[in-house]
Amino acid sequence: MVRTLGLTQLTMIGVGAIIGAGIFSLAAAVAKDVAGPAVLISFLVAGAASLCAAFAYAEFAGMVPKAGSSYTYCAAVLGEIVGWIVGWDLLLEYTAIVAVVAIGMSGYLGFLLDAVGVQLPAWALGAPGTGAGHRIDLLAVVICLAVAWLLTRGTRTSARVETVLTIVKIAIVLLVIVVGLTKVHTGNLHPFAPFGLGGAFTGAATVFFAVFGYDALSTAAEESVEARSKLPKAMMLSLSISMVLYVLVCVVLTGMQRYSDLDPNSGISSAFASAGLSGLANVIAVGAVIGIVTVTFSFMMGASRLWYALSRDGLMPAWFGAIHPKRKVPHRATWTIGAVAAVLAGVLPINAVAELTNIGVLLAFMVVCASVLILRYRKPHLRRGFRCPGMPVVPVLGMLFSGWLMSFLQWETWVRLGAWLAVGLVVYATYGYRRTREVMPGGSVDLDALDEMTDGEEPEPGAERLPVR
Structure with a gap:
C-alpha cells in the first residue's frame, strides 16, 4: 500500500468515525428514556473510558506502524491465538457497525427524498418486519455498496472525499451549537438527572x-x-474534537427542548422545530447524512485493512488480501465487506445489527490495555512514538471501565459473541494455524525488529519484510 495520509487526513478520518449517529440521534434517545439532561454525564463517562483505551492504542500505534489495529497489537504481545480472536471479533464488529449506520442514514435519506417529492415503494423502505410491505432497506444497501466503491478508488482519492465531508459535517454541527445556544432555556435542564446518576451511568454504556x-x-x-x-x-x-462537540450538542439539545419531549429518531431537528427554527431541519438532515457517510467510510476502511492484515499473515486466504495493482488498496476485502454489510443492512432491523457491535469493541479495548501494560514492563527499550501516561493506572482503568460497561449488555449479546468466537476458533484450528506457519515460519513476532525500521516507517533497503502481525 502507498503512504499518503498526513495528520490532517488522519484526524478527519478519526473524527469521521466518531461523530455521526451519536450526535444526530443517539443523544436524544438516551436523554429521553435513560438519563435526561444528565446525558451530558453519560458522554463524559463514556469519553473517559474511551480515553484510557485511546492512550493505549496511541502507544501501540507509535510503536507498531502496521495495519491490523487491535489484532496486530494483541498478537505482538499476547500471542497469535489471542490476536486472532480479537481480529476475528473485530471483523464482525466493524462490518456490523457499517450496516448499523447505513440503516440509520437511510431514514434521513428517505426524509430528504420525501421533501423533494420522491417516494420509494413500500417494499424498498425497510427490512422485513419493520413496516407494512417492507422487504428490504434499499437505501441502506446502496449506501454500503457506494462506500465500498469509493474506497476502491484509492486511498488518496477516498481520503480527500472523507476530509471534505467531515469538514462539512463539523460546520453543520457548529451551526447547530452556535444557533442552538441562543435558544437554550435553563428551565429545561431541571431536574438535571431525573433518572438518577444510575440512569446517567447506564446511558454511558449505550x-x-x-x-x-x-x-x-x-x-x-x-x-x-x-x-x-x-x-x-x-x-x-x-x-478531543469529538468530545467537545458532543458535550456542547448535549447542552443545546436538552436546553432547547425538555428531555421528555425529544424525538429519539431526529432529536436535533425536533428540538429546533420546537424553538421555531424548523427551517434548519433540512440542513440538519443533510448534516446527519454526511455525518453517517463518514462513519461508514471509516469503519469499512478499518474492516478491509484488518482483513488485509489477517490474509497477509496467513490466518485467512490470501485472495482476500490482494492489493489492486493500480489503486494500491485491498479491493477484494473491501467489496466483500461492502456486500456483507449490504445484506445485513438490507434484511435485518437496526436493533438486531446494533447488538453485534459494542461488546466486541469493549473486549478488544480490554485486551489492548492489558497488552500495552505488559509490554511496557516486558520490553521497555522499544522505540515508542507516544507513551501512555499514568502507567500502570491508566491501562488498568481502561480495562475496568470496559469490563464495567460490558456488564450492562444483555445476555443474548454475550451468547452471540461466544458463538462467533467459537466459529473463529474452528477456522483457526482447521486453516489459520497451519497456513500462517507456511507464510511466516515460527509463527512468532519479533518486536525488537521494529527498531530497525526507518523514520519513514519503511524497512531498511534490502531488509526482509518484517513478520509483524
Whole structure:
C-alpha cells in the first residue's frame, strides 16, 4: 500500500468515525428514556473510558506502524491465538457497525427524498418486519455498496472525499451549537438527572457506541506518512474534537427542548422545530447524512485493512488480501465487506445489527490495555512514538471501565459473541494455524525488529519484510 495520509487526513478520518449517529440521534434517545439532561454525564463517562483505551492504542500505534489495529497489537504481545480472536471479533464488529449506520442514514435519506417529492415503494423502505410491505432497506444497501466503491478508488482519492465531508459535517454541527445556544432555556435542564446518576451511568454504556472510532483509524498505519508520530496525534485530536462537540450538542439539545419531549429518531431537528427554527431541519438532515457517510467510510476502511492484515499473515486466504495493482488498496476485502454489510443492512432491523457491535469493541479495548501494560514492563527499550501516561493506572482503568460497561449488555449479546468466537476458533484450528506457519515460519513476532525500521516507517533497503502481525 502507498503512504499518503498526513495528520490532517488522519484526524478527519478519526473524527469521521466518531461523530455521526451519536450526535444526530443517539443523544436524544438516551436523554429521553435513560438519563435526561444528565446525558451530558453519560458522554463524559463514556469519553473517559474511551480515553484510557485511546492512550493505549496511541502507544501501540507509535510503536507498531502496521495495519491490523487491535489484532496486530494483541498478537505482538499476547500471542497469535489471542490476536486472532480479537481480529476475528473485530471483523464482525466493524462490518456490523457499517450496516448499523447505513440503516440509520437511510431514514434521513428517505426524509430528504420525501421533501423533494420522491417516494420509494413500500417494499424498498425497510427490512422485513419493520413496516407494512417492507422487504428490504434499499437505501441502506446502496449506501454500503457506494462506500465500498469509493474506497476502491484509492486511498488518496477516498481520503480527500472523507476530509471534505467531515469538514462539512463539523460546520453543520457548529451551526447547530452556535444557533442552538441562543435558544437554550435553563428551565429545561431541571431536574438535571431525573433518572438518577444510575440512569446517567447506564446511558454511558449505550453512548459508548458513539465515542470510539480511533481504533478503526489505527488500521491505516501502512497508508500513513510518519505513522509512528502522526497516528497517536490523530487519535488524541480526533477524540478531543469529538468530545467537545458532543458535550456542547448535549447542552443545546436538552436546553432547547425538555428531555421528555425529544424525538429519539431526529432529536436535533425536533428540538429546533420546537424553538421555531424548523427551517434548519433540512440542513440538519443533510448534516446527519454526511455525518453517517463518514462513519461508514471509516469503519469499512478499518474492516478491509484488518482483513488485509489477517490474509497477509496467513490466518485467512490470501485472495482476500490482494492489493489492486493500480489503486494500491485491498479491493477484494473491501467489496466483500461492502456486500456483507449490504445484506445485513438490507434484511435485518437496526436493533438486531446494533447488538453485534459494542461488546466486541469493549473486549478488544480490554485486551489492548492489558497488552500495552505488559509490554511496557516486558520490553521497555522499544522505540515508542507516544507513551501512555499514568502507567500502570491508566491501562488498568481502561480495562475496568470496559469490563464495567460490558456488564450492562444483555445476555443474548454475550451468547452471540461466544458463538462467533467459537466459529473463529474452528477456522483457526482447521486453516489459520497451519497456513500462517507456511507464510511466516515460527509463527512468532519479533518486536525488537521494529527498531530497525526507518523514520519513514519503511524497512531498511534490502531488509526482509518484517513478520509483524
